[in-house]
Amino acid sequence: MHRYIPALAFLSGFRVSEIAVTHHPRKFGRTKFGASRFMKGMFDLMTVLFTTKFIKRPLHFFGSLGLLGIFTGFGILIYLTILKFFDSIPISNRPLFLVGILLVIVGIQSFSIGLIAEMITKTSADTDNIIIERTLP
Numbered sequence: 161m162h163r164y165i166p167a168l169a170f171l172s173g174f175r176v177s178e179i180a181v182t183h184h185p186r187k188f189g190r191t192k193f194g195a196s197r198f199m200k201g202m203f204d205l206m207t208v209l210f211t212t213k214f215i216k217r218p219l220h221f222f223g224s225l226g227l228l229g230i231f232t233g234f235g236i237l238i239y240l241t242i243l244k245f246f247d248s249i250p251i252s253n254r255p256l257f258l259v260g261i262l263l264v265i266v267g268i269q270s271f272s273i274g275l276i277a278e279m280i281t282k283t284s285a286d287t288d289n290i291i292i293e294r295t296l297p
Contacts (some may be wrong), residue, residue: 163201164208171212205227216281224276229267 162255211262237260240251251257 163204168208168212189241218277219274222270222277226242226267226269226271226274229263229270231265231267233260233265236263 166176182222210221233246240254240260243249244251
């Protein structure tokens, strides 16, 4: 997560600036840049985005992913249905048919997870605002 410290500091209200530095060529060792570093950076970016933008509204994240999956899956299934009725091409043995069904199912699950997460955040926000009073005997 060290890659995103300036972005997190800026989002927290701090002033961020850059300072020019001199970079010297490597004398010893091997570079640590590679495909795994980019993957780790991508996962860190998703974590930062999720914890800064979507922590209070998870339905916006999971719902948009779910709706994208649902609409893409339905588009694939409608395309295959048109092929079935107008060109008489069988669709049951095509991998695209399974991809369309999978996208619809995963999209519905993602949207449902967003709804559940939204209910959890609303419920925990409501219980955080309640002041529990204790009476002395």
